[in-house]
Amino acid sequence: MITTEFSYQKAGSVDEALRLLAAAPDSALLAGGHSLIPSMKLRVTAASALVDISGVAALKGVSRAGDTFRIGASTTHRDVAESADLRSGSPLLAEVAGVIGDPAVRNRGTIGGSLAHADPAADYPAAIIALGAQIEVAGTSGSRTIAADDFFTGTFETAVAAGEMITAVTVPAATGVAYEKFVHPASGYAVVGVAAVVTVAGGTISSLRVGVTGAGPQALRLTGLESALAGKTADDATLRSACSGLVAAGDLVGDHQASAAYRASLVDTLARRAIARAAARG
Amino acid sequence: MTTTTKMIGQAIKRREDPKLITGQGQFLDDVKLTGMLHAVVVRSPYAHATIKGIDASKALALPGVVAVFTGEDMSDINPLPCAWAAGKVDNNLNTPRALAVGKAMHVGDGVALVVAEDRYIARDAADLVEVDYEPLAVVVDAKKATEPGAPQLHENAPSNIVMDWECGDREKTDAAIAAAEVTVREQIVNQRLIPTPMETRGSVARYEPATGEFTVWMTSQAPHVMRLLLAAFVFGIPETSVRCISPNIGGGFGQKIFVYADMAFTMWAARKLGRPVKFVEDRAENYQSSTHGRDHITDVEIAGTRDGRITGLRIDTLANLGGYLSTIAPGIPTTLYGRITTGVYKIPAAHCRVRGVYTNTAMVDAYRGAGRPEASYLIERMVDRFAAEIGMDPAEVRRRNFIPPEDFPYSNGMGLLPYDSGNYGPALDRALQIVGYDALRAEQAEARKQGRYLGIGLSSYVEICGVAPSAWIGLPGEGWGAGLWESANVRVHLTGKVVVTTGSLPHGQGLETTFAQIVADELGVPYDDVVVEWGDTSGTPFGFGTYGSRSLAVGGTAIVKTVAKVREKAKLLAAHMLEARVEDIVWEDGKAFVKGSPDQVKTLGDIALQAAVAYSLPEGMEPSLDETTYYDPPNCTFPFGTHVAVVDIDADTGAVSLRRYVAVDDVGTVINPLIVDGQLHGGIAQGVAQALTEGAIYDDDGQLVTGSLLEYAVPKASLFPQFETDRTVTRSPVNPLGVKGAGEAGTIASAQAVMNAVIDALQPFGVKHLQMPATSERVWNAMHGGTRGARS
């Protein structure tokens, strides 16, 4: 469990980080290091130059502007979980952050690092998709915003281009939210995780977004379910019939812990539970 | 602490803990020697392959690399010995060498050794060693390995069979089963586990050319045995030229009992290079190349009457022992498994056949419980199967078949020495009472009507502790190279402080505390005046080390006997000092006084001082209060008890949650209840994990799928409810303390309690058996009529 040799530099600003990143060929940003360092130790990743962004103050913290919450890329899972703003106005991310790994992981790991890493079993992606978050990225030629639906492009792959970095995530206010996680008994990641964001108006579902992590090669959105439930009541019978055969096992991943068919059944169960719980709050 | 309070029975905190929990322990990786080099092993990525060539030139060119060695370079030392063959049958032995020669037998088999100035250089250089492999056909499953057409791993082992062993009465058993009213047959898999001590293994070796002496620091539960095996068997040198030291050990669970390649290759390389060499495995290496546990496939049949009497038990087990044999591998599924498969029941006819099998997997050897968990799981599952078959409550079936208390000492007909003492009914009754069995059964019936699935599982167990008397393990041909006695030395310094040196090797059992409590009482001195030492072969008498729940029953008894010698000598000397007759000397609270004249008194300190200065000793008495005992126990000890697990199953996902866990154990006399409870808690956690989460998986190519902690599910605290523990106390007649042992009981008892509960919960789905671990998916499949759950 020893990495190959690498150089280390600590950036003071986003611009400096981008400059340092561009300066070396096999460079990588170092945020919390809780995905990057283990993969370097396993020699799965061989970065020869690390640019540490944990000291860039502008990348840290949660702020609120009206109905929009902005979370800096270097905000730790713990700070997201404990953010009073989020807990009152848009609690989904806070709740998801609170079930990532263990306290040591939450004290170091960051939302930007997690999203950039795009582990198909990570927790945040389900919530990001359900919330319709916007991901702000900066590059040497300027900044842009990527919508959650376009962000994850494959297993460990995102729309962030080489030389770019995530600077923040913005999410709308939403209180009809829930995250259901089926925890992997070894890794603690999600075998399947389903996040739901619901608005109920006049007793029926007026808006719904559902994000799924763990099940497939990348996080996905259940648009079919969203439209099927539009205008319906969120009672148990309706949810049970709607949340059945949501995803085809053939599109999912399977391993010794959970086959694709079993994961498909978990998606149904967790989607039903997440929507029921979210609807009761929203 | 004063001596008037009895220390035995006190729940005092472990004296070893402050150092360990404040980071002041000294572990193997803390050993740093001047001029020390670092070794990294190049390991086979193939499960079975011919090694056609090794090119180290690129590695050697890396600055800081000192040498690269292959197995052929080390051909002047012998393969590692197997010290426990299965008794009275042929054993087709194949043991590993320091590094593989010619062929790699499993993924992670060591094929070359890189030695460099630091660990980082050595690691980089290992990637530069080019090994030319020719992959061979692979077999990882014990059953497939014995079938026609399977790849043959070793020339001397046709059909990959290590040995074909049996115990019990075959004819009588066949007849009993043929004549039975009811028979139930099952194939039961006891899956492979990876012990996962928190500290991985390693060795540091130093060689002094001037004297030809080795010093080896090792993560070993048995340094004296390692010294013997490495010196006499591997290197062919006198034991006196090897000193073995076990520093603090971060957990062993059996994995650290054995002699390993790294002990040999660090010694060899240190001698070759004239500099100390250190090797510490990482977690991936620990998983691939240190020993695993369990891995049985068993065809079993139980027979009985409709009114619940068990009349016969027939067992046929394939024990996967890996690519080579580890140090005591064949002894585990035979002596420590087959002979105790009848459990707590009086079964008139039983027979057990065990075949050890070679496969392209890591070696399998003792893991906490070692054979007894496999035995207990098997019989306890089959008793539940039988109970379900005849429609009788599983508690009642157990009660009807328990060996009655008046039958002790009890011979089970399987070749054990008799069970020492036991009273199984009260432990069962107490466990049922604590858990509220009748109310739970009522709740279960109600829940089933509502589509909720609650299960209650029992496990009544007996196990073998205090391994092992020469009367059993030596003479009648159990195949083990020696009777497993234990040593103790007790000396009283002239200040009155007592130093106990033991051949046991505490590594988490709290023996330092337990032993000091015993000596405090037996000698009547303050607990704080007793120091316990161990771990260095040059400072301790020969001992067999700590495993098999032997350290209290065997090592502790050696201490008691030694203290008695010290006390007798102290009384003799006190009589001389007080000018009294020794018959008139009374020993109390660490003082000798003349009967009826308590003012005529000498403290242990007074006596020790006189013994040390030796100005005036009785005629013929040697100076110093210093005694040694080598204790060979007359029998093993047999702890027992009943555990009850209560589980709830999520009908949508198949997830099992453990609602309650009740354990009533009888470990004989309890020296320190806190330590006994701690041992039980940890043991239960390991057994529950076998039932619910753990399992090593190799794919068909022999790759270890569960090769890291991301995939191999060791338990987390969140898996467990608060354990509810209680005890009955039945003294062992085998030793003066009346102790039985508690190190493995929790693990031996628990997996089947949980599995019986899971299967009980699934009864409405027609499930009769489920293999471990009961993962959510397996349970879900079983509930949905799938067949996936029924077999592994």
Ligand SMILES: Cc1cc2nc3c(=O)[nH]c(=O)nc-3n(C[C@H](O)[C@H](O)[C@H](O)COP(=O)(O)OP(=O)(O)OC[C@H]3O[C@@H](n4cnc5c(N)ncnc54)[C@H](O)[C@@H]3O)c2cc1C
């Ligand atoms: C024991 C353990 C348990 C865990 N359990 C869970 C779990 O249950 N659920 C879960 O979701 N995760 C889990 N994780 C992962 C954890 O959440 C990581 O912290 C996270 O995946 C990565 O965040 P980081 O800040 O540590 O990123 P790093 O490891 O520093 O970086 C990860 C990757 O992102 C890149 N990167 C970092 N920051 C940026 C940025 N601002 N812009 C662009 N690229 C960037 C890096 O170059 C690297 O490629 C666990 C990790 C561990 C070690």
